[in-house]
Structures are given as C-alpha cells and as structure tokens.
Amino acid sequence: MKFKFKFKFGDFLLHLVTTVVIAASVILWVMVMTSDERFSKISDETAAQDSPAVKTRYRNMRGFYAPSQVYVYVKGERYQVHDPKRNLSLKFVQNVEDAELGAIEKVSTDAAAYRKLLNNQHYLNFAYPDQVNFAVLVGSTKKNASRNFNRVFVPVKSSYRYLYFANDQGNKIYRTKIKKGNFAQLVKYVTAAKEREKISFLHLTNLYVPFYAKPLKIKEYSYLINYSSRTYFAAKLLGSDYRKSVSKQGVTTYSSGYSLRLQVPPSGKQNDHQYVYRVYRKMGKMSFSRQLLESASYVKRLGLSEQDLRFFEADGQQVKYVNYIEGYPVFVNGNQVQASVTCEKDLVSVGFNSMNLQIPIPYDGRETTLPKTADLLKELDQIGIKESEIRKIVIGYKVVQDKKRGDLVTLVPTYYIKVAGEWNTLSGWRDARLSNAPQDNETPSSSYSYASSDDSSAESAADSSSASSSSSEAAKTESAPASSSSSSSSPASTSSEYEQKPDTGAAASSSSSSSASSSSSAEGGK
Numbered sequence: 001m002k003f004k005f006k007f008k009f010g011d012f013l014l015h016l017v018t019t020v021v022i023a024a025s026v027i028l029w030v031m032v033m034t035s036d037e038r039f040s041k042i043s044d045e046t047a048a049q050d051s052p053a054v055k056t057r058y059r060n061m062r063g064f065y066a067p068s069q070v071y072v073y074v075k076g077e078r079y080q081v082h083d084p085k086r087n088l089s090l091k092f093v094q095n096v097e098d099a100e101l102g103a104i105e106k107v108s109t110d111a112a113a114y115r116k117l118l119n120n121q122h123y124l125n126f127a128y129p130d131q132v133n134f135a136v137l138v139g140s141t142k143k144n145a146s147r148n149f150n151r152v153f154v155p156v157k158s159s160y161r162y163l164y165f166a167n168d169q170g171n172k173i174y175r176t177k178i179k180k181g182n183f184a185q186l187v188k189y190v191t192a193a194k195e196r197e198k199i200s201f202l203h204l205t206n207l208y209v210p211f212y213a214k215p216l217k218i219k220e221y222s223y224l225i226n227y228s229s230r231t232y233f234a235a236k237l238l239g240s241d242y243r244k245s246v247s248k249q250g251v252t253t254y255s256s257g258y259s260l261r262l263q264v265p266p267s268g269k270q271n272d273h274q275y276v277y278r279v280y281r282k283m284g285k286m287s288f289s290r291q292l293l294e295s296a297s298y299v300k301r302l303g304l305s306e307q308d309l310r311f312f313e314a315d316g317q318q319v320k321y322v323n324y325i326e327g328y329p330v331f332v333n334g335n336q337v338q339a340s341v342t343c344e345k346d347l348v349s350v351g352f353n354s355m356n357l358q359i360p361i362p363y364d365g366r367e368t369t370l371p372k373t374a375d376l377l378k379e380l381d382q383i384g385i386k387e388s389e390i391r392k393i394v395i396g397y398k399v400v401q402d403k404k405r406g407d408l409v410t411l412v413p414t415y416y417i418k419v420a421g422e423w424n425t426l427s428g429w430r431d432a433r434l435s436n437a438p439q440d441n442e443t444p445s446s447s448y449s450y451a452s453s454d455d456s457s458a459e460s461a462a463d464s465s466s467a468s469s470s471s472s473e474a475a476k477t478e479s480a481p482a483s484s485s486s487s488s489s490s491p492a493s494t495s496s497e498y499e500q501k502p503d504t505g506a507a508a509s510s511s512s513s514s515s516a517s518s519s520s521s522a523e524g525g526k
Contacts, residue, residue, distance in 0.1 A: 061296040065136040065311050066093050067152065068324060069210070071125035071199070072190050078119075078200065080210055081193040082327040088193070089310075091186055092126050092154070096137060099181025101163065104134055104144040107173040114171035117164060118201065118208065123153035124190050129329070129394070130313035131167060135289035138176075146289055147174055150207075154183050156191075169206040202373060202393075209393045216370040218395065218413035221325060222361040222402075225409055227273055227354045228303065230254075230264045236303050237262055237277050272333055277302070277350040286343055288314070295319035295341035298350050302339065305356045309338060313392075315421070318342045322396075323357060325411060330357075330397045335416065335423045355399070361408075368413045370395065376415055379426060383433040385419055392418040398425065 066089035070081050082088070108114070118125070127150065134145040137152075149172070153164040165174040202211040230252075234242050238256035246252050254262040263276040279298075286294065292314065299321055300306070308323040308330075320337040322329040332338060332353045339352040371379070377387060397411035414425050424432065 061293055061300075062093055062097070062136060063090065063306070064296040064299065064309065064321065065128075065132050065292065066090050067126040068129045068310065068329070069127045069327065070190055070193075071127065072193075073121040074191065074196070076121065077198055079196040080199050081190060081197075082195040083189060083193040084195065084326065086189055088186075088190055089126070091189060092152070093137070095154075095181065095183050095186050096152075096163075099183075100179040101138055101142075101181075102177035102179050104142055104147060104165075105175050106144070106147075107164070107175050109170060109172050111171045114166065114168075114173060117153060117166060117173060118151075120153070122156050122160065123164065124156065124187060126152045126154065129311070131169065132292065132311065132314075133289055134165070136292050140289055144174070146287060147172075148288070149174065154186065156187050158182060158184050168208050204390055204392070205388065207392060211373045212370075213372055213374075215372050215375075216395070217367045218328075218370060219326065219363065220366040220368055220413065221363065221397075221411045223357045223409055223411065224359040224361065224407055226356050226358055226407060228356065233264075233275060233277075233303070233354070234262055237301065273354045274333070274336075275352050275354060277352070279348045279350075280346060281348065283343055283345055283348065285345075291317070291343050292319060294343060294348070296321075298341050298348060299339050299352075302350070302352055304339070304352065304354075305358075308357070312337055317344060325357070325397055328395050328397055328413065329416075330399065330411060331416065331423070332399055334398070335425065335428060357409075370413060370415060376426065380417065380429065383430050385417070385429060385433070389419050390417060391421075 066087075068089065070088050070092075072079055072081055117123075129150075131148040131150045133148045134140075134142060139145065147165075147167075148169075149165040149167045151166040151168070153166065155162065161178045162175045163178060165176070166172065197210075197212065197216065198214075199210040199212060201208040234254045238254055238260050242254045242256040242260075242262075244252065244254055250266065252264050252266075254264065259280040261276075261278040261280075263278075265271050265274050277298075283294075292311075296311075296319075299309070305323075308325060309321055310324050312320045312322040312329055314320070319341050321339045321341075322331065322337045324330070330338070332355055336353065338355075339350065342349045342351075370376075373393075376393070380390070381387070394416050395413055396416040398414050400410045400412050402408035402410065414427075416423050416425055417429060419429065
C-alpha cells in the first residue's frame with residue numbers, strides 16, 4: 001500500500017508541476033505579445049475618461065473624440081509631433097476632464113486674428129480631423145456647448161489661464177478660463193516628443209491642413225488581423241433569437257423582430273467584410289451634439305477593437321470613424337472608413353468593416369517616401385483637380401494584404417485627398433480622371449503655383465461668409481463678450497486676450513510675419 005500511495009502522490013506532483021509550467025508559459029506569451037509600447041497605459045487612460053458631467057448613456061464616449069494631430073513650436077519652428085510611448089491625444093482629453101473650466105466665451109470671427117492665434121508660439125495646437133463641439137469634450141451642461149471647433153490651443157506657460165477653441169470654418173475663436181487644473185505635464189510630454197515633422201499650414205476653402213516643405217519618410221507597419229464571424233455579430237447585435245433570409249439577389253440578412261436587421265457580406269472571394277446594421281426607431285430631430293454621442297454609442301455596440309478607433313469626420317447625417325495608427329488614419333478596402341453611422345428620422349444605419357488589427361509585428365525598418373505638399377498639388381493639378389476643389393488632405397494608411405498569409409497585412413502610408421465628397425489616394429484620383437478624361441489635346445494650365453496658391457479670393461469669400469454667419473449666429477445666441485461686439489475691435493482685443501504679457505513682443509512678431517504671408521494660402525509655405 002505504501003508503494004501505491006507514493007506512486008499516486010508522485011503522479012499528482014507531476015501533474016501539478018506540468019500545469020504550473022503551462023500556465024506560466026501562457027502568461028509570459030501574453031505579456032510578450034501585448035508589450036508593444038504604443039499600448040502602454042491605454043486602458044488606464046480610457047478608464048479615466050468617465051466623468052460625472054457626462055450622462056450615463058454616453059459614458060466612455062469621449063475617447064472616440066480625441067484630437068488626431070498635435071503641433072508645437074520648438075525654437076521658433078512649428079512641428080507636427082507624435083510620441084509612440086504616450087498617447088498625447090488621450091492625455092489631452094484626460095487633462096481637460098480633470099480641469100475645472102469657466103464659461104464658454106466667444107472671442108472673434110476675424111480672419112487676421114485667427115491666423116495670429118494659429119501662429120502663436122505660446123500655445124500647443126491640438127487639431128481634430130473635423131468639427132466637434134464642446135458637448136463631447138466638456139459636457140453639454142455649459143452654455144454655448146453646441147458651438148463647433150476643430151482646434152484647441154493649450155497654453156505652454158501655466159501662468160496663461162485660458163484654453164482657446166478655434167473653428168477653421170468661419171475663423172471662429174472661443175475661450176474658457178482654466179479655473180482649476182494644470183497642463184504642465186501635458187506640455188512637457190508634447191515638447192519632449194522625438195518624432196517631429198516641420199510644417200506650415202495650407203489654407204484650403206474651409207480648413208488649414210499641414211503643408212510639408214520636404215518629402216516625408218513614413219514608417220510601414222505590419223499587423224496580424226482577424227475577422228469576427230457573421231454569427232458573432234448577429235448574436236451581439238440582434239440577440240440569440242434571430243432568423244436568416246436570402247434575397248433573390250443573393251444578399252443575406254439576419255433579423256430580429258421588426259426593428260433590427262444585419263446585412264452580411266457575401267462569402268468567398270467577394271467577401272469585403274462590410275456589414276450594415278440597421279435599427280428602426282423613432283429618433284426625432286437630432287442636434288449635432290446628440291448625433292456625435294449617439295453615433296459613438298452605436299459604434300461601441302459593434303464589438304470592434306476600440307483601442308485605436310476614433311472620430312474621423314461628420315458629413316451631413318453621417319459620422320465616420322477610423323483606426324489611428326501612430327497618429328494617421330487607416331482606410332480599409334482602399335478608401336473606406338472602419339465604421340460610419342447615419343442617423344435619420346426613423347432609422348439608424350451603421351456600416352462597418354469587421355477587420356480587427358490584433359497584434360503588431362515588430363518594426364523592421366521599412367519606410368515609404370511621400371512627396372512634399374507642393375509636388376502633390378502639382379500632380380493633382382495635372383490630372384485636373386484644382387486646389388479650389390480640394391476639401392481635405394491627410395496622410396493615411398492603406399491596408400495591403402500579404403500575398404502568403406491571409407491573417408497578415410501591411411499598413412502602407414499614402415496621401416488621401418477629399419474631392420467632391422469622396423476620399424481617394426493620389427493614384428486612385430489619377431486612374432479615375434484618366435478613365436473619364438476626354439480624348440483631346442488639352443494640357444493643364446502652366447500658371448499653377450503652389451507657393452502663391454494665393455486664394456485671396458477664396459479667403460476673402462470665406463471671410464465674408466464668416467462675417468454673415470457670425471452676424472446670424474449673434475442674432476440667435478446671447479450677446480458675445482465685448483471683444484467680439486464689432487469686427488473692427490476684434491483683432492485688437494483678441495491679441496490682448498490670448499497673447500499675454502510679457503510675451504506680446506514675440507507674439508506680435510509672429511503676428512506680423514503671419515500678416516505678411518496672409519496673401520498666400522500656405523502659411524509660411526514659402
């Protein structure tokens with residue numbers, strides 16, 4: 001019996017040791033595969049975004065509305081910066097949440113004052129890819145929370161006690177006083193960021209975009225990906241009680257009750273992984289604030305990886321979201337966004353791609369060289385796209401499938417240009433224009449010049465439209481601060497407000513250089 005007991009006890013020890021070794025191996029594997037420094041502290045930052053100021057229904061939505069680009073002056077030069085170790089955009093959202101801010105005040109709608117703020121060296125510039133409003137950043141309880149902006153200027157010096165919010169469309173400037181809060185650590189992170197690209201600004205019709213004076217070298221990244229199954233999305237979005245139907249055209253749809261539908265992509269080689277989720281419900285008339293928050297809540301339902309998923313643009317009734325990798329948006333299936341939400345009176349429609357970027361492959365040094373902005377504009381002009389037609393220009397990642405592995409993709413950087421409401425790459429627009437080009441001997445105009453894209457006419461038109469919009473806006477809202485009571489007093493009062501002593505000299509210098517170059521749409525682009 002002793003021999004039998006010893007044998008059983010040794011067998012038990014063997015199983016125990018084996019189990020411990022396997023468990024330790026799994027833990028170490030998970031630690032290694034998730035240790036990419038881009039992801040460090042993300043979960044803590046996202047968790048910190050809850051705030052009593054946001055209604056329970058919209059908790060955690062602010063993370064979707066973080067800025068996409070950060071600009072800072074270093075030794076008199078303006079740079080676009082990125083920190084691979086810290087998510088500067090989410091840290092900005094955290095800092096705003098932690099601060100106690102005063103009332104939202106309207107400052108100016110003057111174009112010269114706007115350029116002066118844009119060129120002010122004493123502020124960090126956090127830029128959104130499109131307009132948002134105060135409701136998604138500081139809550140909807142404040143007066144004027146429905147005002148739109150696409151930039152936030154954070155003072156470099158803690159003695160400056162105002163945040164400035166600016167809207168490229170209409171040159172609108174707002175401000176809130178920092179009653180409590182400190183942005184010093186955020187400023188330290190931004191100014192210490194090592195990945196920098198010197199830029200100026202190109203003024204398109206209603207937007208300032210980065211103007212790169214030299215060719216850019218952007219890193220390529222590879223990722224292991226996965227696609228969740230049809231049944232996964234059906235169960236998550238429709239519940240367990242759903243039925244399947246196939247139309248005569250071969251379109252497969254899952255439904256639950258009278259209000260929920262899920263259209264799934266075709267099988268086989270034609271599978272583009274594009275789904276359409278429809279919810280039939282009475283939405284009523286929606287404000288822009290509610291549209292932003294509602295759309296984010298629907299995206300959250302999808303079960304996609306949210307770690308890098310952010311707001312990209314709002315176009316009419318549609319709000320779009322993409323993944324951001326190293327500060328640049330990722331386009332799927334060529335030029336499509338990751339998710340888009342359309343809110344109508346009786347229907348919410350959510351189109352989305354099921355691709356999830358799972359595990360980043362260690363960087364192997366591959367880079368893509370992109371042309372400087374001037375060359376890009378010349379190439380667009382040569383294929384018949386004038387600068388006045390361009391609405392937006394961004395650097396984005398195109399997803400390129402690996403030829404050998406179905407679960408491996410490479411993110412290749414390229415320019416994406418928005419024209420006539422559509423996004424496409426430079427090569428995509430070239431192919432589209434060439435296929436539709438008339439067969440004649442017309443040649444592009446040789447008078448095109450990027451450095452003097454001197455949209456003085458376009459800019460003056462924007463100024464006049466902003467003046468009319470601001471007057472109608474003033475009629476609808478409570479009276480603005482005295483600084484914006486008349487357009488003639490706006491520039492002077494604005495400069496005294498956001499360029500505080502003892503730094504007015506430097507700021508004035510920046511202003512004068514800005515004014516000198518105001519005839520060019522590329523601010524400092526020469």
